[in-house]
Structure formats: structure tokens, C-alpha cells
Amino acid sequence: MTEKELLQAPPKQLFKLSKLINQGVISYDDLADIIPGILHINNREDLALEYISKEGCNILRYSLEELRTLGAEVFEKHQSHFTRTITYPKLMAEIGKDDPNHVIPFFQDWQYEEDEKPVFHFTSTKILNNTQLISISLFPDRIEYLTNAVNRLFGMNKTYDKYFCCYKKMTKREKEILGFLGQELSRKEISNLLFIDEKTVKKHCENIYKKLNTSKRTELEKIARAFATI
Template identity: 35%
Template structure:
């Protein structure tokens, strides 16, 4: 499967470097480039990439606002991987809450970036260790929703499989249920745990020993 990627970054040299390297990967195609968040939103609509490499700080519209707009329109049809220089919680938390499925720093090795892209699109987590730490700290300060809205045994089973990075199809196969049933369970899990995506659900499960 070819992965179509949109690169959103206001620095031309960064975009050129990413394009140059990613074009060497046989399974990756550069769908387009955006130099600000507003362009990223427009190109997401017209190009429908599989994934967007999104910078945080950009003119006109920043990466967080762009992510919110794109996720509102396209949901999980377009995945967003934040690629930025900022690792503090004031940037990490809003980015994940906006809907970014991954968060990596720009000092990442090229091969690791490609691996992160592939992992994210296969349903696995793609978070820099610093981002993970900030999220776990944030979660630990909150009253756990699962104490109020208890998960059923089957929902716990699905959550455990999801935390392993499995796709809906793989979860269905492991638990001998249909993909439609898996989607229903995941929707209920998100609602009960008050999370918005698989990454947040997996982190929550690990933090609270649910998986």
C-alpha cells in the first residue's frame, strides 16, 4: 500500500529535506506541501492524504487549529503526525487533544520518522517519549472516568488488544467477533474513558492497568 503524505511546515528548507528523504521510500508518495495551517486544511480537503506531517508553529493558522479543523472534517480518514521542535506539555497536550495521533520531534532520525509513519498508519502509537510522559502526567492528575463508567469484560478485552497496536481487523480475528462489533466496542470505550482516539485510549489503559 502506498502512503500518501502531505507536509505542512512554514520553513521551505524543512519541507525540501522531508520531501527529498521520503521520496526514497518505495511505499511513500508526497501528495503535496503546505506552508501554513490554512493551506494544510485546504489541501487536506482537495488531496485527501493518508497522513499529514504537521508543524506546530506556522503563520496564518497554527498546527493545532489546523489539526482540529481537519479532524472535524475527515475524522480518522486522515491521520496527523506532529513533527515539531517543542516537547513541553503546553504544546504536547493541546496537540493530542486536537486529534493528532502521533507526536515526534524534528531531531528524530529519518529512518525512525519513516517507521513512526508506518506504525501510526497500522494502528500503533507514534509518540516521542517526552510526549508520552506529559500525557501520563496529565492523566494521573485526573479522576479516572473508568471508575465511574465501568467497562464491560468484552470492552476490556478489546482495549487490551487495541493497546497492543492491533487494527480493528486483527482485534476481530483475535476475539472471534466482527469488525463492526469491534468498532462499536471502541466507540463505547472512547466514550467511557473520555478519550478521542486510539493513542489516548492506549495510554489511559497502560496508566490505569486496564491492559
């Protein structure tokens, strides 16, 4: 895999895995045993850790109970000024868009002791529900293993893989309308449901076709099904 493909892979897999959790197909612990990385659940308001896999506890050198007690204070103790003042505000701004289909990739560091070399992780985060985020953090050399593990266990969706990068560029409203198109609703029906003008829906549809680089309604319906949010 190229470097670009490697960095695109974890967000794709996180999208799939979060759907399985919300569907009740798999638990946090079961998922943590499968993926080659650190699974963690963070509070949406301050990123405090509410769950982290055993491997994550070992790397951070805290028990889950200790991390829950420390809350967001743990970041002040062990992460760089850059991560806390630059990376996290950008992350929170993206989360603030309140788009459950948006996966946010970023790098973060962790330094347990001041005289130790910081450890860097590539993290992918997305909204799990109204109060929580779901994230997977990986060492760069393990990113490809995540892709292979998820595809082997849960299968591949060619439409999903083909359009993932284009889908990420769509606005929240465009994704919402795409979902209605996937239900074979007309522009008029969509305008009634969203309480917006039909001409506005038409403009959104034009943008959707352009961003997904297709002119076929049937293809849009396939894409909508591939990215359906539960």
C-alpha cells in the first residue's frame, strides 16, 4: 500500500466498525480483541476516556478506572502543548459539525515520563452517539494490518471502498439527501421532509452527482446503501 492509501485505511475501517457497535453486533471488548490497535471511547465534550482496550492501558500505564477518574486531566500530564492547543481544538471543531458519518484522522503523541521519547499514534475518530466518540489509534507500521483484519472478518464492499474519499468531501446536508435518494424518494418528497425548497434539493443533488462523479441515479442508490447510518 502507498502512504496515502495507508492513511486512508483506518477511517474506512472505523466507519464499518462503529456501525457494527451501534447495531449491537459486537461489544467493545470483543472488538478490541480483534483489531490490531488501541480502541478507545471518548466523551464528546472534553475527550475524557470512558473506555480503552487492554493494550491501550498497557501503553498508557494506567488502569481503565484510573483513566476514568483522571478524565481530561490525563492529557495535561502526558501530551504535548501542540497536541493539546493545536490538534485537539481542530478536532473539536470537526466534531462540532455533528456529522455522524464524518471520520476525522489525526496524529497525537503520548509521553509517560518527561525524560522519555514521545510515542506517536495515528488516530481515527468519529461520533458514535450523542455523548461519545469512537476512536482507533495505531502505530504507523500496524495500519495495514487493521485493514486486512477488518476486511477478512467483516467482508469488503466495493462501492464503499470506491467512493469513500468522495463521500468524505460531501456536506452533512448532501449526505442526508443522498440517504433519501437511496430510499428512492423524489426531489419533491425530499423537500417536504426537510422543509426546504425543491430547487434547493435540486442544487444539492447536482452537487452530489458532481462530487461522486456519477450521473446515474441507480449508482447513487448503491452508494447510499453502502454508507447507510444505523
